[in-house]
Amino acid sequence: MKQVLDRRIQWFEPDNNRSKPYASLKPNGILCFGREMRKKLIGKIRLGFLAEECALFVGLAPQQGFLLSQTGEIRVSKIAKQLRQLGMSLPLYFLFDEMDENGYWKGHIVSPPRTPKGRAATPKPEQMNVVNAYQWLVDKAVYTYAKSTPIDERRAAARTALFEALCSYSPIDGDLKEHLSEHIKSQLIVQNKQYTRTHPLNTPSLDAPINKNGFLWPRYRNEIAIVEDKIDMDLFDKQYLKSQEKDILKMLVSGYTESEIMDKHHLSQQSLRNLCQSMGERWADFQQASAV
Numbered sequence: 204m205k206q207v208l209d210r211r212i213q214w215f216e217p218d219n220n221r222s223k224p225y226a227s228l229k230p231n232g233i234l235c236f237g238r239e240m241r242k243k244l245i246g247k248i249r250l251g252f253l254a255e256e257c258a259l260f261v262g263l264a265p266q267q268g269f270l271l272s273q274t275g276e277i278r279v280s281k282i283a284k285q286l287r288q289l290g291m292s293l294p295l296y297f298l299f300d301e302m303d304e305n306g307y308w309k310g311h312i313v314s315p316p317r318t319p320k321g322r323a324a325t326p327k328p329e330q331m332n333v334v335n336a337y338q339w340l341v342d343k344a345v346y347t348y349a350k351s352t353p354i355d356e357r358r359a360a361a362r363t364a365l366f367e368a369l370c371s372y373s374p375i376d377g378d379l380k381e382h383l384s385e386h387i388k389s390q391l392i393v394q395n396k397q398y399t400r401t402h403p404l405n406t407p408s409l410d411a412p413i414n415k416n417g418f419l420w421p422r423y424r425n426e427i428a429i430v431e432d433k434i435d436m437d438l439f440d441k442q443y444l445k446s447q448e449k450d451i452l453k454m455l456v457s458g459y460t461e462s463e464i465m466d467k468h469h470l471s472q473q474s475l476r477n478l479c480q481s482m483g484e485r486w487a488d489f490q491q492a493s494a495v
Contacts, residue, residue: 223239223298224237226261226296226297228279228286232278233277234276235274240261240299240308241271244275248268248269250268254289257286257291257339259310260307262306263307292332295312296312296313296314297310297312298313311336311379312337334362337365337369340383340387341361341387344387345391348388348392348395349395350461352394352398368382435490439486444485448478450468452482
């Protein structure tokens with residue numbers, strides 16, 4: 204009975220930072236790989252840097268590349284210089300994930316794996332390093348979510364969400380990048396709902412496929428109302444819209460995304476927003492004239 208029970212129980216072991224694939228970049232430009240990464244990096248290695256994500260890539264290079272010292276150290280002055288130019292202050296700490304399909308490891312900047320006694324859990328300079336390192340998440344989010352909200356407000360909300368998520372993060376939240384990304388996304392969506400609630404005519408939702416209950420006309424309550432509103436929309440289309448506007452409205456109703464509409468009609472985001480706002484105002488005028 205005891206053996207059967209033991210097989211059903213999921214046993215856990217204490218977290219051990221030393222067993223995680225870390226590396227640290229020191230102020231003198233020396234990159235030092237932790238014990239776990241040294242086990243993986245046998246022989247010569249190659250290094251790459253993706254500036255837009257502040258990500259460090261490491262792969263094996265048997266023929267040519269860097270040769271690690273016994274302590275797992277190599278000098279990477281050029282990478283250190285690029286990171287400083289991006290607003291980072293050294294030392295920096297990287298946590299790696301193995302990219303099985305490509306045969307290399309990808310490291311993102313994280314808070315220090317171990318904190319000396321008497322210091323705060325995440326000192327401010329190191330915390331700001333992580334904020335700056337994940338600025339690309341902010342940029343990605345503001346162009347993906349909550350596009351009914353003005354971009355300046357989106358960006359401010361996303362940066363606030365990034366900082367909040369960083370301050371609240373703990374290992375039980377799982378992957379740091381995913382935790383930050385999800386919190387930014389959720390906060391932008393909350394903000395967007397509040398904004399569109401107070402600007403119903405001027406802010407058509409362009410974040411997701413839009414159905415008949417979304418853009419310009421009211422929510423339907425029965426089949427008769429659906430038919431009546433469809434007749435009104437056909438009249439509005441013929442009397443109030445130009446050729447390009449008709450096609451844009453058709454694409455919106457059919458569920459096309461903002462980027463797809465922008466690409467087809469060669470419009471900037473602001474131009475498309477202005478055009479949608481103009482159509483919304485004309486739809487309101489049309490409804491008012493029809494009610495007289």
